[in-house]
Amino acid sequence: MSKGKNQFDAIVVGSGISGGWAAKELCEKGLKTLVLERGRNVEHIKDYPTMNKAPWEFEHRGKESREVQEEYYVQSKTYAFDEGSKHFWVNDKENPYTHPDNKEFRWIRGNHVGGRSLTWGRQSYRLAPMDFEANAKDGVGVDWPIRYEDLAPWYDKVEEFIGVSGQNEGYAQLPDGKFQPPMDMYCVEEKVKGAIEKNWDDRFMTIGRTANLTQNKHNRTKCQYRNLCSRGCPFGGYFSSQASTLPAASATGNMTLRPHSIVESVILDENTNKAKGVRIIDAETNEYHEYYAKVIFLCASTLGSTWIMLNSKSDRFPDGLGNTSGTLGKYLMDHHFEVYVKAEFDDFNDKYNTGYRPNGIYVPRFQNIKSQHPDFIRGYGFQGGGNRVGWGYGNRLAGFGAEFKDALMKPGPWEMSFMPFGETLPYEDNQVTLNENVRDKWGLPTLHIDCEFKENEHQMRKDMMKTGKEMLEVAGGKNIEAVNLPAVPGFGIHEMGTARMGRDPKTSMLNKHNQLHEVPNVFVTDGSAMTSSACQNPSLTYMALTARAVDFAVSELKKMNL
Amino acid sequence: MNRREAIKKTGLALGFAATSPLLMHLIQSCDSKKPLGWKPQFFNEKQALLVAALANQILPKTDTPGALDVGVDVFVDKMVAEVYSKNEQKQFLKGLEELERNSESKNGKIFTDLESHEQYDFLYGLESEIQHLSFDSPPQEKPFFLMLKELVLLGYFTSEEIMTKHLDYQPVPSQLVGCEPMKSNQKLRVGNYF
Numbered sequence: 001m002s003k004g005k006n007q008f009d010a011i012v013v014g015s016g017i018s019g020g021w022a023a024k025e026l027c028e029k030g031l032k033t034l035v036l037e038r039g040r041n042v043e044h045i046k047d048y049p050t051m052n053k054a055p056w057e058f059e060h061r062g063k064e065s066r067e068v069q070e071e072y073y074v075q076s077k078t079y080a081f082d083e084g085s086k087h088f089w090v091n092d093k094e095n096p097y098t099h100p101d102n103k104e105f106r107w108i109r110g111n112h113v114g115g116r117s118l119t120w121g122r123q124s125y126r127l128a129p130m131d132f133e134a135n136a137k138d139g140v141g142v143d144w145p146i147r148y149e150d151l152a153p154w155y156d157k158v159e160e161f162i163g164v165s166g167q168n169e170g171y172a173q174l175p176d177g178k179f180q181p182p183m184d185m186y187c188v189e190e191k192v193k194g195a196i197e198k199n200w201d202d203r204f205m206t207i208g209r210t211a212n213l214t215q216n217k218h219n220r221t222k223c224q225y226r227n228l229c230s231r232g233c234p235f236g237g238y239f240s241s242q243a244s245t246l247p248a249a250s251a252t253g254n255m256t257l258r259p260h261s262i263v264e265s266v267i268l269d270e271n272t273n274k275a276k277g278v279r280i281i282d283a284e285t286n287e288y289h290e291y292y293a294k295v296i297f298l299c300a301s302t303l304g305s306t307w308i309m310l311n312s313k314s315d316r317f318p319d320g321l322g323n324t325s326g327t328l329g330k331y332l333m334d335h336h337f338e339v340y341v342k343a344e345f346d347d348f349n350d351k352y353n354t355g356y357r358p359n360g361i362y363v364p365r366f367q368n369i370k371s372q373h374p375d376f377i378r379g380y381g382f383q384g385g386g387n388r389v390g391w392g393y394g395n396r397l398a399g400f401g402a403e404f405k406d407a408l409m410k411p412g413p414w415e416m417s418f419m420p421f422g423e424t425l426p427y428e429d430n431q432v433t434l435n436e437n438v439r440d441k442w443g444l445p446t447l448h449i450d451c452e453f454k455e456n457e458h459q460m461r462k463d464m465m466k467t468g469k470e471m472l473e474v475a476g477g478k479n480i481e482a483v484n485l486p487a488v489p490g491f492g493i494h495e496m497g498t499a500r501m502g503r504d505p506k507t508s509m510l511n512k513h514n515q516l517h518e519v520p521n522v523f524v525t526d527g528s529a530m531t532s533s534a535c536q537n538p539s540l541t542y543m544a545l546t547a548r549a550v551d552f553a554v555s556e557l558k559k560m561n562l
Numbered sequence: 563m564n565r566r567e568a569i570k571k572t573g574l575a576l577g578f579a580a581t582s583p584l585l586m587h588l589i590q591s592c593d594s595k596k597p598l599g600w601k602p603q604f605f606n607e608k609q610a611l612l613v614a615a616l617a618n619q620i621l622p623k624t625d626t627p628g629a630l631d632v633g634v635d636v637f638v639d640k641m642v643a644e645v646y647s648k649n650e651q652k653q654f655l656k657g658l659e660e661l662e663r664n665s666e667s668k669n670g671k672i673f674t675d676l677e678s679h680e681q682y683d684f685l686y687g688l689e690s691e692i693q694h695l696s697f698d699s700p701p702q703e704k705p706f707f708l709m710l711k712e713l714v715l716l717g718y719f720t721s722e723e724i725m726t727k728h729l730d731y732q733p734v735p736s737q738l739v740g741c742e743p744m745k746s747n748q749k750l751r752v753g754n755y756f
């Protein structure tokens with residue numbers, strides 16, 4: 001049975017938010033685990049070259065050179081991409097994908113150990129009972145095969161391990177969690193919160209729930225409020241695979257981490273209908289290798305895992321691994337955002353803050369809970385925050401000269417902004433397919449991504465504009481401005497749904513344990529598993545689904561069921 | 563709202579009266595006519611001198627350093643050369659040319675030959691004609707003066723000299739206090755984030 005050094009108990013594909021969790025849980029349960037990562041290795045602290053740099057130490061003071069903008073023409077559009085973090089994003093010219101000319105899709109990727117856990121926004125919210133019930137209630141998509149109660153203990157476990165700071169509030173639409181102490185609100189945020197909660201009985205504002213530590217945990221030091229997260233944190237102040245899950249996996253002695261390993265396909269044993277292992281291309285040598293295991297976790301990101309399954313063709317599954325249903329690649333979702341609402345405040349001129357908080361506020365969803373909006377279903381939550389603006393606001397002001405300069409050397413006025421994130425429905429024709437005509441540098445087919453927001457999302461955005469403005473108005477905001485930019489799918493960096501969970505193998509890829517209906521020793525626990533998108537930032541849910549699926553997989557292995 | 567109205571509003575918001583240009587030029591230094599002491603990579607010498615004179619008007623030396631004291635003219639040259647797209651480079655050069663043409667037709671002299679107070683008045687007029695940059699209706703093409711101003715502010719406020727000696731530089735605050743009393747002479751707090 002032994003295939004020597006290429007035989008493991010478990011294989012995890014991907015080392016980001018989901019893969020790190022799979023690795024930790026499998027290793028801690030005693031399984032010899034191979035973690036495959038398509039990109040280079042990134043070691044905690046050692047490989048964060050910009051983590052302590054001052055602005056003047058960067059050649060272009062944070063801006064990207066023309067060459068970098070051209071090489072990273074998609075990645076450079078996202079908020080966290082700058083001269084200090086550009087090494088944590090893929091080079092777009094070297095990593096092609098296609099989309100229809102009239103349907104832009106921004107695929108934001110970090111192909112290296114740790115993946116996007118190094119650069120993520122860290123906002124960590126549970127889905128609510130109503131989110132798991134929504135599809136069944138509305139008759140949209142398919143029903144989630146799990147309910148909130150199934151995931152709640154795993155949310156507990158994940159929050160306690162990664163460290164999420166936040167405030168328990170008792171909101172039905174945003175369940176409480178196991179939080180570290182919350183971060184402070186700024187003065188102007190307290191004012192806006194007060195006004196919102198005085199004027200509406202169903203709208204609330206709470207401090208952002210973020211995977212930044214407010215107390216030391218394990219070998220990690222609490223957040224130092226430098227607001228430099230996406231460069232990698234020498235304190236381990238925020239959750240990343242490097243700071244948290246990979247060290248735990250490594251400490252067991254059970255993990256083998258193999259960077260530069262592009263999984264080309266999952267190998268199916270057509271006699272047993274189980275996966276034997278995976279075939280990889282070494283990204284440096286271009287050599288093919290095979291690795292074998294009893295159980296395989298695909299955690300390569302939504303579109304990454306979907307690509308692997310689409311490319312894993314066999315006589316049994318000519319359309320991709322476990323894809324008799326034909327649902328693989330379909331129902332792609334992303335949260336729509338890029339509605340911005342902002343106001344100035346002329347009070348609190350004698351108040352200031354210490355520390356640059358890497359976190360904002362959150363207004364949980366309030367639409368379509370008690371009553372039904374005539375124009376759209378589901379809802380949205382507001383992120384955003386207040387701050388006392390700095391010299392950069394000089395770019396928005398008229399003026400120059402001595403007094404202009406002196407004014408910018410002092411704290412500017414307080415502002416408050418809202419940035420809502422909205423739920424997107426699962427549409428069958430929002431889908432990815434293999435593009436055999438465009439090949440990457442290893443000769444592999446690429447992804448063609450065909451995705452757009454539709455009427456429900458566009459109606460919701462009008463409402464975001466209206467409710468955002470009215471909340472800042474009642475709070476006494478001045479010069480309120482609001483904009484509804486053309487939302488581009490992918491840009492929310494919350495892509496989900498292309499291998500969805502469901503009760504029926506005919507209409508879904510995964511069962512209630514994130515197990516392929518048709519290939520029982522393959523589990524998919526990244527965003528591709530999502531049956532609906534809800535409107536909350538989804539990474540916490542991927543981690544909880546992963547931990548839960550590993551627990552099930554290992555118990556099935558012990559029962560000799562896999 | 564045009565930019566002049568915005569200036570007045572800003573003046574109120576920042577707690578200073580919109581002083582007359584005449585008074586303002588008196589406190590501004592006038593050291594922009596030195597020969598160029600460095601070799602530009604993108605501009606020719608005339609353009610570089612013009613950029614220096616403009617930067618000096620935007621952030622002049624007072625009891626704190628001016629733009630030219632922290633090398634903003636060299637920085638603008640580098641950014642236009644290495645960061646700007648080919649289109650933005652063209653737009654920037656066109657802006658410099660138009661400004662000189664404008665100055666000659668209005669003042670009978672190129673900008674760098676004007677006295678400092680004349681330079682100030684000329685730019686004051688120029689900026690008044692720019693529409694206020696609204697959040698919800700950004701212009702198709704950013705006006706030249708705003709392109710320049712953006713680079714000048716960036717170069718100045720991210721320089722080591724200004725951040726560490728003239729602002730309240732706290733690279734590692736270590737704690738968060740959301741709302742605390744502020745002393746009247748408090749400088750802007752800055753860290754290492756962009």
